[in-house]
Amino acid sequence: MGTGGIGERLNRLRRCCGFDRNELRRDVDRAQWLIGLLLLAGCAVVASLVSVRVAQDVYGAGVRTEHREAATLRKVEATVTAAKEEVSGRQVTVTWTDATGARRTAGYVTWRGAAVGARLHLWAGPEGVRDEPPRTHARTVSDTAAYELGALAAVGLTFGGLYMLVRRRCDRLRDERWDAAWAGLDRHSIGP
Incomplete structure (x- = not known):
């Protein structure tokens, strides 16, 4: 098996992702690909906005708690x-x-x-x-990272679930069209 150059690998990746004019692709395949691409872009935007907001809130609350506990304990x-x-x-x-x-x-x-x-x-x-010492900045940073990862996971799971629903519907449409094509083929008689 030969090792292709970087251009060949990128071309293979492009075709694998559906960026080609393959005559065998059905409309439902193109629709699924387009919806998946839109969901991926939406996930990237929403995940970045949500994670930044969560990180700001958790970090701010942690720093306020650090200052309050350092001043009072x-x-x-x-x-x-x-x-x-x-x-x-x-x-x-x-x-x-x-x-x-x-x-x-x-x-x-x-x-x-x-x-x-x-x-x-x-x-x-x-x-x-x-018996617990005042909150440390390291705990604030680790809590911020944990909540941010949790927010990213929640957004990713939500968009992944939406894509799975789209894929399930597209698979059902593909199966229906496949069955209709086979039924149409059975109507034609072959032979004498």
């Missing part, structure tokens, strides 16, 4: 005063001294083990205390 060393097992994790009550010297007590739910009397490094803020 402070790292504290807390002592566990009570720990109770629950279905959703472990309910832990802790006490600590804040920056003003006031003694604070709060509770939070965690999956991590915490025994009474243990010293933990936690993050305290106006909403209470938690």
Whole structure:
């Protein structure tokens, strides 16, 4: 099998995609090709618009959360005063001294083990205390990328589903025309 040049490969790709004047192509083949091409162009436009919008929204919300948490959460060393097992994790009550010297007590739910009397490094803020540090920029970027890929997948699946419906309808039309052609051929008698 010979290896063709780049021009021959591009020509083969062009014919494979339907960019030729093949006499054997039916109208339904050309219609399917045209609709598929329009759906592909529409998918590219819609996917780019949707993914940019989703990325802007997710990234903006993430950056606002980063700034808010960096401004309000402070790292504290807390002592566990009570720990109770629950279905959703472990309910832990802790006490600590804040920056003003006031003694604070709060509770939070965690999956991590915490025994009474243990010293933990936690993050305290106006909403209470938690064991997760403030949101990082790396998490904002990774969340943005994940949501953007999800948006692209949703748009791609939608347009792919539309094309599958078009293809199914075109296949049905092809089958009907094929059956009609065979029925027309059966009407002609061959021989004496």
